[in-house]
Amino acid sequence: MSGSWTPDQQTVDDANLTRFIAWLSETGRGEFADYHSLWTASVGDLDWFWDAVWHYFEIQASTPPTAALASADMPGAQWFPGATLNYVTQIFRHATEDRPAMVVAGEDGSTEWSWARLRAETAAFAAYLRSVGVVPGDRVVGYLPNIGEAVVAFLGAASVGATWAVCNQDLAVGGVVARLGQLEPKVLVASDGSVYAGKRRGRRAELAEIRSQLPTLVATVLVPRLGEPEDGVTPWAEVLSRGADADLDVEPLPFDHPLWVLFSSGTTGTPKGIVHGHGGVLLEHVKYLSLQLNLKPEDRFLWQSSTSWMMWNLLVSGLLVGSTIVPYDGSPTFGHTGYLWELVADHRVTVVGAGAGYWLACAKEELTPGTDHPLESLRAVGSTGSPLPASGFRWLQEGIGRPVPVFSMSGGTDVVTAFIGGTPLVPVRAGELNAICLGVAAEAWGDGGRPVTEEAGELVVTKPMPSMPVFFWNDPDGEKYQGAYFDKYPGVWCHGDWITVTERNSVVVHGRSDATLNRGGVRMGSAEIYNAVEGMPEIQDCLVVGVELDDGGYWMPLFVACADGVDFGDDLRARIVEAVRTGASPRHVPDDVIAVPGIPRTMTGKRLEIPIKRILLGAKPSDVLTPSAVDRPELLAEFEEHART
Template identity: 55%
Template sequence: MQPQWVPTEADIAQARITDFAKFVESRTGVSAPDYRALWQWSVDDLPGFWHAVWDYFELGEIDGEVLTRAEMPGAQWFPGTGLNYVDQVVRQFRTDRPAIVQLTEDAPPREVSWTDLIDGTAAFARTLRSLGVQPGDRVAGYLPNIAETVIAFLATASIGAVWSACGQDYSAKAALDRLGQLEPTVLVTADGYRFGGKAHDKREDIAALQAGLGTLKATVAVSQLGLEVPGTLSWNEATANAETEAAIIETASVDFDHPLWIVFSSGTTGLPKGIVHGHGGVVLEHLKAVALQADMGPEDTFFWYTSPSWMMWNFQIAGLLVGATIVCYDGSPTYPTSDALWHNAAQVGATVLGTSPGYVLACIKAGATPRTDHDLSALRQVGITGSSLPPSSALWLGDNVGEHVQVASISGGTDVVSAFIGGARTVPTWPGELSAPYLGVALEAFDPEGHPVRDEVGELVITKPMPSMPIRFWNDPDGTRYHDAYFDMFPGIWRHGDWITITDRGSVIVHGRSDSTLNRHGIRMGSADIYQSVERLPEIIEALVIGAEQPDGGYWMPLFVVLTPGTELTDDLKTRINTTIRTEVSPRHVPDEILLAPGIPHTRTGKKLEVPIKKLLQGADPTRVVERSAVDNPELLDWYGSIRSATDVD
């Protein structure tokens, strides 16, 4: 296979990671002539690597050692060293470019200057202090992806309080399942949002949240729809003293592992797990990810389509850590047309755009041609995450967005609020593959006995700690839930729950979740391989494959398909689906049965509910299998539950 994109000599010479490698050599004598050599050094000498990252970005004095305990869980990073996430943002202050560009469906772009960002942060931090918010207290957000959400987070972090948020597409119950665990002191919200051409009034859900969060001292409401929200302090009132701040923020110096934010797991099988990350770990990991891996700096405009419910919202804010302009968009990527996201990217001059394989596939099926319909001359990288990007979609991006554009798929997760694998400006990209493990990530693929494998499917594991691994789970005093989530299978080794193949050239192929493994006749298979082949067919909107063990020892592997309007699931279409899977994946991947489904249920962040649906098909109690409020279309669960009697699975 030939690379899809190869860096030029100029790309390599000008890359920030090349400059970092020179910095490392000048201070340590370690020569890293290429990415693989630099990566190898970064995992062989973790303290040396992270010390170099700290100094390269001039984060200040280190008071003590870098890593005093390297075992997992419980690694101890930079004990005794203080910092604050917001300090690194403030250092990027400038007057020649905006800090944030706010996009909405029904208004021109709104620019938020660095002065407005920092003054607003300082003013809102003063309001939080006046409301009695102390370091360690929680501030909760129930907000769309708008500039005020970023400011509220920064203000919270600046005083050492802890931020946690979810988007307003969540119901009050789903939001309470998350934020209610935290006993927040202040709630920051908005009267509603616009999506798909419709206004969504959220005042009823806000009232339910206020009633359910008994620890609140105040609620602050941003006006998005011009509606009055009873019992709240307006955002304008909460930031009324912004003009007097003169770009000065009084930040609290906190320990390296002082909680910065709490992000939540999907919550499909019980209360969502609150995952706590610290200031220092996030600053280091995000600087590495955006500056060294994605090659971003002060001249970039960083636009990732995301929501405050998803860790990519937290990841996008990292653009501010390197002085880039970030883009907040609270609308639909397909409104008013299927290529609206490309229009928005052109409008703001995005240099790095992030989206999902699902959106790319939707553009392919809609016949979109972004490079001819929009001015994407500023764009140099398209980031992809959420699921695996098929080779055909990667090639489509090259043909229809631009050969000069690097397609940089990344894979990581909420757990580390960063990526394990992705691209670098000095490494080629191959269709359907992730270019390399990130620096400082000791990535391996393990067989069931815990031995590393190459060029074959294995469990994604991390054998050495990363600074942004959770400092703990919320309400997990003895660490049992944290240990069981990652370290139960291979003691002392982080098992992430993905199937991967590490190729002989060092790239990585992600096959899907290992906890939803298809295991037919003893052969382990990834569901992502099936989706990549089937969902390219023009008649298929989306597919879901399940491997369900049966009580009699049998194994049933149905494929559920959602068809385009007006299409029927004929024998001919079934034959073409099976032939596609047989020829593009393997005969073993051909399903036992193809069933027409009314839809595919997902988590609120867009991941298919493979494991809960498998349990439903095996006859489990629906009330114990999945929390309905965590599902984007919970009515679909009833349909999948009814399949049990029709198929005799139970």
């Protein structure tokens, strides 16, 4: 199969976006013939578009807004002034006895959570928070795997107006404290461990150390994932019993009241705390999940993620449109690489997403999930984290055994959504993201600071989005926020990605612009090299950097980690070079191909291109990286050795 996909008429007719376009017509808001005309209108008049989203999704506010967009300044846009609302209100509008709210899955089994159970536990936890003195603006934090109680803790905190933040338990204690400690939290919710890759991983010692370094805590609540007791904490069961008769009392809050704090990768220095507001997240997520990803109330939505990754937040927001979400606590390759496909089949998942690396791992093993499992329910596949090459699109359709749309998305923790994603109204071409999202004024800018098409440029956003950060934590004058996005082009968000916008208004993502290769004055995306090499079954992972030398030269090595049992030699090196030459271009061929034991990544799976480049230029790893932000920090010594030799 080609990996490309074109919607048939039934898909178009049944799409949520088709209903939205019809509603715009019926309410006299405009006539639109296709996606691109609607997108053009959505970025041409943000006030009109987001007011339409507000009314179409019937956002419930305790007090109404006086406008949709009072100021379009960036940073500092003023959205829906005067409105008071709460993200949680929109969640429980969809409560029903017809479908579960969640199917909480793990390597040791799964449990269906009814909407009634989710509401009752959320109400009980909210009542507990109020009983220990939590008020709007306080911080409630989690040290939790991807379990149902993590969702409850977040919703309970949000309902009382507390700000939420969470770290997954694979993050080292130092990394947890570096993140959560900034917030001076009042309550910590933790589990006693997790189950991952067949192992029960207790976290009692780590939890004790974390608690000792969070002096502002007034309470710790313990969720018994492994059933290990802990002194000095409130058991989750006690929280539920205390609040067994509690009603869910949801606090009305200003539109931009902090909902959660997400953190930058923290590869250099203290991780930045990125604060998002209730209203901005609510509007952006109902738009993205319903109008772009086409999630419906009858859908089951699984995105393989840890709680530390923004995709967990987007997964939880599946509840905003009434879908059943499927949080999964465990390894996607538990027992075998294709385990995630078992979950899709067992739980009748209709929309599944994962990082591009997982789909490529399945492709390398030439898995046939459509033959091995009943996947009749599956309607769409999502991919993010890194660019998915065209070969990945092709394998997904071949592996599933029928054409399905592959919606690759590109966004980030910064906006906790996508700038560029999918839509069921537009064909998908393998290797491309098929649409810039509605309401997102994204462009590729060339060297002159002007938009370009059919050539690579900086990803910029020229107008505000509701889910842009409200502020950064501990950044009172906004200097860090300004420096993160607006220094290069004042008043324009520069995201740091290197993209091409095609004449069809689809997008190709080439990688991070600060890691762009510049050989002989020609800039190239690292993604083209990864796409060519990652499909080779002998290669487990790879990383390419461009290093400017003191003599004015330029060295572009490609580091490769071989799959288990593969010996690296001249023959494999030659085949890698040929794969790059034919799969990308002769200009992309690296100066050296170097075998290493492994490629270190951030805890959310991103390549460390810039830190590795700086190490190769002579910097110490401790000067360019925070070890707790790296999945395998011991691998950095290998690159330090290459810097010496």
